Amino acid sequence: MQYRKREVLTAVSILVAALAIIFYVIPNFIDMEEEFELASLSPAFFPNLAAWIIAALAGLLAISALWQPKKSATDNSDEEWLSRAEELNAYKAALVIVGYVLAMKYIGFLIATVLVLAVLLVLQDIKKPLHAGLISILVTGGVFLFFYFIMQVHLPKGLIFE
Amino acid sequence: MLDNLISGLGIIFHWEHILAIVVGSSLGLVVGAIPGLTATMAVALILPMTFDMDFVTSIMLLVGAYKGGIFGGSITAILLNTPGTPASAATVLDGYTLTKQGKGVKALKMAKYSSTLADFCSDLVLIAVAAPLATVALKFGPPEIAMLIAFSLTIVAGVAGKSIIKGLIAGTLGLLLATVGLDPIMTTRRLSFNIVELDSGISLIPLLIGLFALSEVLFQLGKKSETYDDQFVIKHSTHPADNRVSWIEFKRSLRTIIRGTAIGTGIGIIPGIGTGIASFMSYAQAKRASKTPEKFGRGSLEGIAASESGNSAVVGATFIPLLTMGIPGDIITAVIMGAFMIQGFIPGPLLFQDHSQIIYAIFIGFIICDIVYFIIGTIAMKYAAYLSKVPRGVLFPIVLVFCVVGSYAIQHSLFDIGIMVFFGIVGFFMIKFGFATAPLLIAFILSPIGEAALRQSLLMSGGSLMIFVTRPIALGFLSLTLISIFGIMRSHRKRQGVY
Numbered sequence: 259m260q261y262r263k264r265e266v267l268t269a270v271s272i273l274v275a276a277l278a279i280i281f282y283v284i285p286n287f288i289d290m291e292e293e294f295e296l297a298s299l300s301p302a303f304f305p306n307l308a309a310w311i312i313a314a315l316a317g318l319l320a321i322s323a324l325w326q327p328k329k330s331a332t333d334n335s336d337e338e339w340l341s342r343a344e345e346l347n348a349y350k351a352a353l354v355i356v357g358y359v360l361a362m363k364y365i366g367f368l369i370a371t372v373l374v375l376a377v378l379l380v381l382q383d384i385k386k387p388l389h390a391g392l393i394s395i396l397v398t399g400g401v402f403l404f405f406y407f408i409m410q411v412h413l414p415k416g417l418i419f420e
Numbered sequence: 421m422l423d424n425l426i427s428g429l430g431i432i433f434h435w436e437h438i439l440a441i442v443v444g445s446s447l448g449l450v451v452g453a454i455p456g457l458t459a460t461m462a463v464a465l466i467l468p469m470t471f472d473m474d475f476v477t478s479i480m481l482l483v484g485a486y487k488g489g490i491f492g493g494s495i496t497a498i499l500l501n502t503p504g505t506p507a508s509a510a511t512v513l514d515g516y517t518l519t520k521q522g523k524g525v526k527a528l529k530m531a532k533y534s535s536t537l538a539d540f541c542s543d544l545v546l547i548a549v550a551a552p553l554a555t556v557a558l559k560f561g562p563p564e565i566a567m568l569i570a571f572s573l574t575i576v577a578g579v580a581g582k583s584i585i586k587g588l589i590a591g592t593l594g595l596l597l598a599t600v601g602l603d604p605i606m607t608t609r610r611l612s613f614n615i616v617e618l619d620s621g622i623s624l625i626p627l628l629i630g631l632f633a634l635s636e637v638l639f640q641l642g643k644k645s646e647t648y649d650d651q652f653v654i655k656h657s658t659h660p661a662d663n664r665v666s667w668i669e670f671k672r673s674l675r676t677i678i679r680g681t682a683i684g685t686g687i688g689i690i691p692g693i694g695t696g697i698a699s700f701m702s703y704a705q706a707k708r709a710s711k712t713p714e715k716f717g718r719g720s721l722e723g724i725a726a727s728e729s730g731n732s733a734v735v736g737a738t739f740i741p742l743l744t745m746g747i748p749g750d751i752i753t754a755v756i757m758g759a760f761m762i763q764g765f766i767p768g769p770l771l772f773q774d775h776s777q778i779i780y781a782i783f784i785g786f787i788i789c790d791i792v793y794f795i796i797g798t799i800a801m802k803y804a805a806y807l808s809k810v811p812r813g814v815l816f817p818i819v820l821v822f823c824v825v826g827s828y829a830i831q832h833s834l835f836d837i838g839i840m841v842f843f844g845i846v847g848f849f850m851i852k853f854g855f856a857t858a859p860l861l862i863a864f865i866l867s868p869i870g871e872a873a874l875r876q877s878l879l880m881s882g883g884s885l886m887i888f889v890t891r892p893i894a895l896g897f898l899s900l901t902l903i904s905i906f907g908i909m910r911s912h913r914k915r916q917g918v919y
Binding site: 303 | 472496580583585586588589592593595596597603605606608609610611612613614634637638639641811812813816817818820821822824825828829832834837838841844845848851853854871874875878879882883891
């Protein structure tokens, strides 16, 4: 996507989010049982201030993106960014991680971690299943033992096993 | 001060504290030497392990990791042309050239000497300056604190990355996120969306692990795994002179080290500038002052001394604003500030009043850290280059496990793991769209103090903003804030032509 277009879209999305916070989230999710004589006494004072600043900065971002001469409006934020295929890999990894956290509640740290490590290692082109399995078991076991015995942290057992 | 130093000596010379320094320095050195893993990540991942430790042990572990991490970065910079941390980027210029000439060990030794010396001097400045500054800071009321925080938030601009506006948006988002939970003055619920776990606010540790470690893990997992070239061999000269730094060579670089130390210490005291800039600034000044500037970039020992003294001197000095005024000097001290708060110690002038002996024990610990990482560095130099050969495909899934366990450990809460994953994904997209993540963290940490001080000030003045102008110290900080904003915007405009 063209740099300028993407910047403007980013700015507009932030602006919309900030306005949603000001006009929907703050009135509905901050307990304000009384009217305050001084605005600064209100619990909504600081969140409102922050949200308005974000809205103003988003506007400024859009203007600065539009203001830039076409020649200099090249994308310089993506210099070291991932290729499309690599980005897709990252999304896959993110999905695996979200699944991992959800699964941990039910099957516990040990099983969930062995499984997720094996999946991620395979996704990372470690083709030998034996290597992936071995690394997963060793790392999970090592971390579990370290935290259980040395740090006294009892990692989740999982609802199924409790 | 002398009494406190003597008491501090009694506290710090305990096997647990010394062990913490040794372990912290070793871990920091190992993590710093792995390209892609920064000293910040080392400190963030070690932090959850400190919750059950006593205060001094936990801080010593983290400070050791910080110092070790910065030095670890220079090992791979010199041997493999790969700076382990951004702070070592300038070291590559001469360090790797020397390695190609078979003088890698010589370069490493010069890096070690200059790093340790600069760090030591910076620690002495910390010890000398901190207490008097804290005495002044004790006189601050809410208006002064509010303006001090405003000045500190200009750090946000310093770490904003390429776009100041985006940095400010990220910073303001940090201010907003910090308001989740109970209101500090009226104690009513704010923005917790009826989720009980959010009533106490968003936990700092999962947030910072997500933003700094998980976002990087996602980025690295996106990349295709690569195998390192097995044929890569570090050239090694057998000539004794190529493997040591002679007294004459050291003496020749001493002026550069002193200059680098002064630059690094000065930069460390000013919040938000950081080790990378100190390193390059020291390098540029050394080249300008050198009798042989043409040798810089072609394997100059002076170049290594300049870069390493510049970045290492920042470390001790960044604790000056943290300990005296409660302002983190850089991202790593922001993380360490989290450790202070978790242990029930609020950084700021009161620390010197209420816990002076402990603070001086920590100061002495800083100096012991220098000695320890000098020794560990000597051992590690032989093996650290192998660390960079750990395949990324194996390394980052393992880091993920530490992110998960680290987030869980503080409150034994699966909800915190969810918070960490959420902010990991947020951090990933922030990087994708060119938003720096550091401003969010710094503003998140400073926000509660700033909000309370601002609202108390406005209550004191009946809502009038004049309270910030009529009190001299507040006015001073306000002026500094405006000057700082003006200076930063000017330098950004000069550098890029865009905001």
